[in-house]
Amino acid sequence: MMIKPSKPGRANRIEEQIQRDLATMIPKELSDKRIGLVTITGVKITPDYAHATVYFTSI
Numbered sequence: 001m002m003i004k005p006s007k008p009g010r011a012n013r014i015e016e017q018i019q020r021d022l023a024t025m026i027p028k029e030l031s032d033k034r035i036g037l038v039t040i041t042g043v044k045i046t047p048d049y050a051h052a053t054v055y056f057t058s059i
Contacts, residue, residue, distance in 0.1 A: 015043040
């Protein structure tokens with residue numbers, strides 16, 4: 001019996017791309033020195049690709 005992946009490959013690729021893009025944009029766009037280090041830990045998108053939930057940590 002084959003186990004189906006939880007998400008199609010396209011959804012995973014889109015989540016990974018959003019995560020990479022945010023990881024490069026945040027240090028460039030944030031000028032507030034109080035924020036410190038921000039790490040994007042995950043991204044989940046809705047089945048219709050309309051919304052994304054971004055998980056992050058900050059030091």
